[in-house]
Amino acid sequence: MTGEVSVVVVVGNPKPGSRTLTAATTLAEAIARVLPASNTTIIDLAGIAPGLLAPWSLSEAAAEAVDAVRAADVLVLATPTYKASFTGLLKLMLDTLPSGSLSRTVVVPLIVSAGPAHKHLADLQLRPVLGELGAVLPVPSFLLAEADIAELAGSVAGFVSEQGAVLAAVVGALAGRSAVAPDR
Structure with a gap:
């Protein structure tokens, strides 16, 4: 990791x-302000879905997305909760990554659910997959x-107020630099 922090x-x-x-996007922008991040990349998998179907033969756009994910600091x-889990589309992306490939990447899952009964379902399924990939998960998912x-703006502000210092500290530690805690 260089001195610049990238958010994907x-x-x-x-x-x-x-x-x-x-x-x-709203959550990533708020996290980027806390770190601070030098760049933020947005990957909407809906636009590259067909290129993810064969991990050994990715489309150019899918390969670029995978490279961006593997290079991310944060x-x-x-994902929305979809059939009591995270989406198959997100699983396609995650299946392109080798085991342990996120071992120095801080991951913040964001789960959108139809209602309170569903809010933890995708999170319960996603975290073990991220564990297999070696993801660093220092904060709870944003539900x-x-x-x-x-x-949304108030929910994001509250989450970043509560978790921003932890994110900054862990990102800083992984980069080998001391973190500056955000003002509260």
């Missing part, structure tokens, strides 16, 4: 330009009910 957003909603994308992985999307 991966959105696993099969609908292009989804509310999941909006939520993930990865915001966003967002569809009914709360209207309050």
Whole structure:
């Protein structure tokens, strides 16, 4: 990792330009301000889905997305809860990554659920996969009910206020530099 922090957003909603994308972008921008990050890359998997079907023969766009994920310092992985889990589209992306390939990457999962009964389902399925990839998961997932999307800015601000110092410290430690805690 260089002195510059990169944030990459991966959105696993099969609908292009989804509310999941909006939520993930908002969260990533807030995290980037806390770190601070030098660049943020947004990857909406809906636009490159066919290129992910064969991990041994990725399309050019899919290969670039995988490279961006592997180079990320901070990865915001966003998915709606879909059939009681995270989406198959996000799984396609994760299946392109070798075991342990996220061992120096701080991952912040973002889960959008239809309601309170579903809010933990995708998270329960996603975390073991991220563990296999070696992801660093120092903070809880950002869980967002569809009914709360209207309050997205406030929810993101609250999450970053609570978790920003931890994210900054862990990213700094992985980079071998001391972290500066955000002002509260």
